[in-house]
Amino acid sequence: MFKILKSEMIVPNMHLLTVEAPAVARHMQPGQFVILRAEDDGERVPLSISDWDAENGTITLIFMNVGSTTNILASLRPGQSIPTVAGPLGIPTEIDKYGTVLCLGGCYGIGSIFPIARALKEKGNRVITAIEARSSFLFYWEKKLKEVSDNLIHITRDGTKGHRGHVVKLPEILQSSGESIDRIIINGCTFLLKRGSDASRPLGIKTIVSLNPIMIDGTGMCGVCRVTVGSATKFACVDGPDFDGHQVDWEELLQRRKTYMEEESVPLRTSRCEEHIHKSQG
Numbered sequence: 072m073f074k075i076l077k078s079e080m081i082v083p084n085m086h087l088l089t090v091e092a093p094a095v096a097r098h099m100q101p102g103q104f105v106i107l108r109a110e111d112d113g114e115r116v117p118l119s120i121s122d123w124d125a126e127n128g129t130i131t132l133i134f135m136n137v138g139s140t141t142n143i144l145a146s147l148r149p150g151q152s153i154p155t156v157a158g159p160l161g162i163p164t165e166i167d168k169y170g171t172v173l174c175l176g177g178c179y180g181i182g183s184i185f186p187i188a189r190a191l192k193e194k195g196n197r198v199i200t201a202i203e204a205r206s207s208f209l210f211y212w213e214k215k216l217k218e219v220s221d222n223l224i225h226i227t228r229d230g231t232k233g234h235r236g237h238v239v240k241l242p243e244i245l246q247s248s249g250e251s252i253d254r255i256i257i258n259g260c261t262f263l264l265k266r267g268s269d270a271s272r273p274l275g276i277k278t279i280v281s282l283n284p285i286m287i288d289g290t291g292m293c294g295v296c297r298v299t300v301g302s303a304t305k306f307a308c309v310d311g312p313d314f315d316g317h318q319v320d321w322e323e324l325l326q327r328r329k330t331y332m333e334e335e336s337v338p339l340r341t342s343r344c345e346e347h348i349h350k351s352q353g
């Protein structure tokens with residue numbers, strides 16, 4: 072069993088969970104993820120690692136409450152335990168000395184881009200971190216990100232902080248900041264990954280995205296995480312999750328992510344989540 076040490080909603084609908092998982096924390100590297108179960112008969116869900124402490128044996132996850140499992144995870148309190156934390160999984164993000172790297176994060180990716188930015192900074196890169204959200208009240212970890220970045224850029228759709236608009240404005244944003252970028256790394260929802268890649272393509276800057284297709288086993292056995300990159304078929308769990316964003320077949324990925332939409336809505340239409348919350352609150 073893996074004990075919950077910290078559980079909090081950091082901004083509306085976005086939760087942070089710190090879990091005791093010494094073996095996972097010992098081997099974790101930036102860009103990797105875990106697969107966990109919230110209860111014994113629960114489904115397996117992949118979550119990226121936003122931070123870890125190898126010495127104290129803890130990992131920190133940041134997730135958006137979007138459905139039945141994330142709803143149960145959000146209801147867990149310190150002292151409670153979850154039955155499965157499998158990892159670290161996936162190939163770590165390639166960390167090298169590239170020059171100036173733009174780390175772009177939105178949604179849960181604001182958290183998972185943090186260890187990547189930290190590692191790139193430690194490697195001697197100039198790190199520009201850009202975070203995007205609908206509105207400024209949805210930003211979190213700004214202080215942590217500032218500590219590992221040479222420049223922190225904000226993009227909000229309503230213009231409440233930083234640049235107004237979306238990541239599609241990336242070329243203008245980079246031009247106005249005067250930064251010349253050698254590599255872009257994007258973490259977050261599929262639309263951010265796609266739009267960021269579309270925006271960087273004309274600039275000719277290598278763009279790495281952390282893909283989030285549906286995953287089950289996370290070990291290359293079930294095939295559910297199949298993606299097409301260039302002309303090759305890849306399994307995101309073992310060949311990724313990082314891929315060249317200019318090579319990904321985005322339409323196929325977006326389509327495949329909807330495969331189980333009908334089934335995913337069942338627990339929310341029944342009272343299963345609510346029952347769990349009542350049970351866990353005694």
Ligand SMILES: Cc1cc2nc3c(=O)[nH]c(=O)nc-3n(C[C@H](O)[C@H](O)[C@H](O)COP(=O)(O)OP(=O)(O)OC[C@H]3O[C@@H](n4cnc5c(N)ncnc54)[C@H](O)[C@@H]3O)c2cc1C
Pocket residue numbers: 104115116117118119120133134135136137138139140141142179183282283284285286287312328329332335336
């Ligand atoms: C490598 C990887 C890393 C991820 N990291 C994070 C993270 O750090 N934080 C975060 O909030 N989310 C992350 N996700 C997405 C997260 O796994 C889903 O939001 C979660 O599984 C939803 O489960 P649910 O039961 O709450 O929602 P559901 O109602 O079951 O599903 C809601 C939506 O989530 C997606 N989803 C559902 N099941 C899975 C699954 N087994 N694998 C992948 N996607 C699924 C589907 O698109 C679905 O439409 C990551 C996904 C991958 C593949």
Ligand code: FES
Pocket residue numbers: 285286287288289290291292293294295296297306307308309
């Ligand atoms: S999750 Fe099963 S092969 Fe990748």
